[in-house]
Amino acid sequence: MTVKAIGFVGTGAITEAMVRGLLAEPAYASEIHVSPRSAHIAATLVDEFAAVRIAKDNQDVVDHSDMVFLAIRPQVAEEVVQALSFRDGQMVVSLVAATERQALSEWIGADVHLVQAIPLPFVADRQGVTAIYPPDTAVAALFDMLGTAVQCQSRKEYDLLAAASAMMSTYFGIMEQVAVWLERCGLEKAKGQAYIAPLFASLAQKANSPGNEPFSALSREFATKGGLNEQVFSDFEKKGGLAALTAALDGVLARIEGRN
Numbered sequence: 001m002t003v004k005a006i007g008f009v010g011t012g013a014i015t016e017a018m019v020r021g022l023l024a025e026p027a028y029a030s031e032i033h034v035s036p037r038s039a040h041i042a043a044t045l046v047d048e049f050a051a052v053r054i055a056k057d058n059q060d061v062v063d064h065s066d067m068v069f070l071a072i073r074p075q076v077a078e079e080v081v082q083a084l085s086f087r088d089g090q091m092v093v094s095l096v097a098a099t100e101r102q103a104l105s106e107w108i109g110a111d112v113h114l115v116q117a118i119p120l121p122f123v124a125d126r127q128g129v130t131a132i133y134p135p136d137t138a139v140a141a142l143f144d145m146l147g148t149a150v151q152c153q154s155r156k157e158y159d160l161l162a163a164a165s166a167m168m169s170t171y172f173g174i175m176e177q178v179a180v181w182l183e184r185c186g187l188e189k190a191k192g193q194a195y196i197a198p199l200f201a202s203l204a205q206k207a208n209s210p211g212n213e214p215f216s217a218l219s220r221e222f223a224t225k226g227g228l229n230e231q232v233f234s235d236f237e238k239k240g241g242l243a244a245l246t247a248a249l250d251g252v253l254a255r256i257e258g259r260n
């Protein structure tokens with residue numbers, strides 16, 4: 001256990017996932033302080049874990065924590081963070097999406113050690129990959145315990161991984177589109193879903209297996225010359241599928257970088 005007291009300002013979905021991961025056995029923190037908003041999540045965590053304490057307010061979280069996570073939505077971040085007093089040298093990890101580091105520093109005011117991170121819900125099962133910026137040994141150790149930490153050397157790298165992390169809904173959206181198509185063609189929806197979920201799970205497992213074959217090699221390996229897989233991928237590309245995906249990523253990167 002390397003961090004004694006951890007705090008969360010904002011007790012929403014990502015805080016719940018992180019607390020579950022941090023306090024799975026063996027626990028990574030001896031105390032976790034959460035803010036009282038989203039009372040139902042805070043109450044569930046307190047019921048389940050003896051190490052969780054519901055703070056009086058956000059300042060109480062900051063005051064009791066060695067490492068403070070900012071886990072509020074971007075829309076309220078300025079108002080919430082500016083109202084807080086941090087200690088010089090305190091470790092602050094911002095999970096707030098699409099928010100400039102410079103702006104965060106100004107709202108925080110004190111000379112804290114500021115790191116940004118993009119945890120994904122899979123941290124709850126200690127299987128989340130988390131981009132962090134700038135590199136930091138203590139924060140990387142924490143996220144390595146919750147899965148895998150990827151330490152970004154530059155703001156650009158971090159923004160690019162943030163853009164890639166926005167693929168989650170599309171991944172499931174593609175699965176849903178196949179299930180809907182199967183249903184339209186006469187297959188019971190539940191049967192389609194029961195087939196597609198393990199198919200995609202096996203493919204993801206293959207991509208993530210030791211040895212890390214390039215995706216391009218996997219795509220070729222799974223496309224027999226003149227076969228069905230090759231036909232679908234080729235049609236998808238010709239009809240603009242890959243161009244649409246690239247444009248969507250360009251768009252989300254522009255938003256992350258504050259260009260639109």
Ligand SMILES: NC(=O)c1ccc[n+]([C@@H]2O[C@H](COP(=O)([O-])OP(=O)(O)OC[C@H]3O[C@@H](n4cnc5c(N)ncnc54)[C@H](OP(=O)(O)O)[C@@H]3O)[C@@H](O)[C@H]2O)c1
Nearest residue numbers: 010011012013014037038071072073074095096097119121
């Ligand atoms: N979910 C993810 O997978 C994920 C991944 C990476 C980063 N993030 C980022 O993490 C942040 C939180 O995301 P989330 O998905 O956890 O959002 P969420 O479920 O909406 O949680 C946000 C929390 O902030 C609370 N809150 C609102 N105003 C507050 C205030 N003045 N003081 C204290 N707490 C306040 C909300 O309480 P009420 O419910 O009472 O309003 C809620 O508990 C966002 O910036 C998001 O971009 C999320």
